[in-house]
Amino acid sequence: MIKVVAKFIVQEDKIQVFKDRVVDLIEKTRQEEGNIFYELYQDANNPQILTFIEEWESQEALKEHMGTDHFQETVPELEDLLIEEMDEVEINIYKLFK
Amino acid sequence: MIKVVAKFIVQEDKIQVFKDRVVDLIEKTRQEEGNIFYELYQDANNPQILTFIEEWESQEALKEHMGTDHFQETVPELEDLLIEEMDEVEINIYKLFK
Numbered sequence: 001m002i003k004v005v006a007k008f009i010v011q012e013d014k015i016q017v018f019k020d021r022v023v024d025l026i027e028k029t030r031q032e033e034g035n036i037f038y039e040l041y042q043d044a045n046n047p048q049i050l051t052f053i054e055e056w057e058s059q060e061a062l063k064e065h066m067g068t069d070h071f072q073e074t075v076p077e078l079e080d081l082l083i084e085e086m087d088e089v090e091i092n093i094y095k096l097f098k
Numbered sequence: 099m100i101k102v103v104a105k106f107i108v109q110e111d112k113i114q115v116f117k118d119r120v121v122d123l124i125e126k127t128r129q130e131e132g133n134i135f136y137e138l139y140q141d142a143n144n145p146q147i148l149t150f151i152e153e154w155e156s157q158e159a160l161k162e163h164m165g166t167d168h169f170q171e172t173v174p175e176l177e178d179l180l181i182e183e184m185d186e187v188e189i190n191i192y193k194l195f196k
Binding site for chain 1: 100101103105117120121124137138139140141142143147148149151157190191192193194195196
């Protein structure tokens with residue numbers, strides 16, 4: 001089991017656009033076999049921070065997810081909504097310690 | 099319901115010390131009434147990143163947690179294990195969007 005925290009910092013006037021663009025991604029990802037959960041959170045103190053917290057059965061399941069059409073079509077489109085480049089987005093892949 | 103992601107970056111030679119010091123904190127926190135879950139993760143690509151992912155019934159439950167003896171006694175002791183000051187630790191408090 002692995003957990004992913006992917007923290008996007010969105011331009012102030014693009015928050016709703018970001019939310020709208022990921023709805024389909026979220027719904028389709030949740031139907032993927034290896035997905036345990038896939039949730040989008042908003043920082044309570046800074047609405048520009050939108051973070052996916054995800055749980056996957058395995059690294060392979062996550063890799064498959066990143067190859068799906070809904071991922072490939074949606075994620076690149078998010079870049080122009082961010083205050084940073086896509087490769088600067090803070091993504092951590094975690095293993096449970098305790 | 100709120101989620102907390104608290105990301106600590108630990109000195110390379112202090113990782114096991116950090117893990118040992120938080121075991122008691124984790125066990126006692128999980129017994130707190132307002133706690134839904136409280137888990138410690140290690141980054142799969144950088145073992146110096148140790149991140150608590152927590153879920154609380156409410157902001158009040160989190161506030162109470164931060165006033166408990168086990169929190170007050172443990173967290174300050176973690177500072178000398180980190181590569182950063184305690185107030186630079188990346189802590190996000192999240193609300194579920196979808």
